[in-house]
Amino acid sequence: MVRRSSTENFERIEPFRDRLQLVQADLLDTMSLISLLEDIHPREVYNLAAQSFVPTSWKQPVLTAQFDAIGVTRLLEAIRLVDRSIRFYQASSSEMFGKVREVPQTELTPFHPRSPYGVAKVYAHYITVNYRESYGIFACSGILFNHESPRRGREFVTRKVTDGVARIAAGLANELQLGNLEAKRDWGFAGDYVEAMWLMLQQPEPDDYVVATGESHSVGELVEIAFRCIGRDWRQHVVQDPALTRPAEVDHLVGDAAKARRVLGWKPKVGFAQLVTMMVDADRARYGTS
Ligand code: F7E
Secondary structure (H helix, E strand, O other): OEOOOOOOOOHHHHHHHHHOOOOEOOOOOHHHHHHHHHHHOOOEEEEOOOOOOOOHHHHOHHHHHHHHHHHHHHHHHHHHHHOOOOEEEEEEEHHHOOOOOOOOEOOOOOOOOOOHHHHHHHHHHHHHHHHHHHHOOOEEEEEEOOEEOOOOOOOOHHHHHHHHHHHHHOOOOOOEEEOOOOOEEOOEEHHHHHHHHHHHHOOOOOOOEEEOOOOOEEHHHHHHHHHHHOOOOHHHOEEEOHHHOOOOOOOEOOEOOHHHHHHHOOOOOOOHHHHHHHHHHHHHHHOOOO
């Protein structure tokens, strides 16, 4: 499902466009969701739609809530009205843990979101749980820690770094501006995480799961590994820009995916250094310098 736009923005799904049927509807328009479910009759719905860039959520907090929080209620209402047997996956986020109450974070760790994005995702998580408990809908909330790949948007830190490194290697830039280098994240490979999403909807009972690698690294470590891939010292190129720091930061996230491992039989296959290298290689290939 995609939103209508006068200019298409399908770059990241281009390689498999011929295997997809794209249909139009909008999370801001309940009737469009109802019509779509009636037309398609899906067995499973994966809600990955969101205003997902955390800094923008301070600039557009109401729109973020409309998409990321109320939009989920609209979709669940559409499922309730059209066909309660549709299985539903909600893309919940480790940003819900925010100022963490315990390390590592599990399905039972209390939430303390630090951005309008995180707050909206907490609402979306609980409305998913509530439609499961109220109407018996097979609704699952996957609490996914940061997941990355060469298809990641260039504004997120992993891709910003790997794209920046590839541009420097190609002689197109000399400097990379970043914000907080101390923040730590549990970064995994998106391909592994999508498998966990699918597994959640194949179980006999709906439930909520943390999906994470259990390892955390700082933005500084990410930068160091990425620059090492092109044989450069990051200190010669990285400039810190205070404008890129956030009004309230999430300092340290690390997840415990023991439940996903036990119940779903899931475990990540791609490690952190391998992920960064994969992303640098893909960006270097784009600039023709690999
Ligand atoms: O920031 C720091 C920044 O924007 C990661 C989304 O998919 O994962 C993502 O949220 C860290 C933060 O992702 C820059 O301050 C330093 O501490 O890549 P990010 P995120 O905010 O963790 C979660 C699970 C989601 O659900 C979200 O939708 O990196 N950082 N310097 C920077 N971040 C950015 N973007 N740009 C910098 O220049």
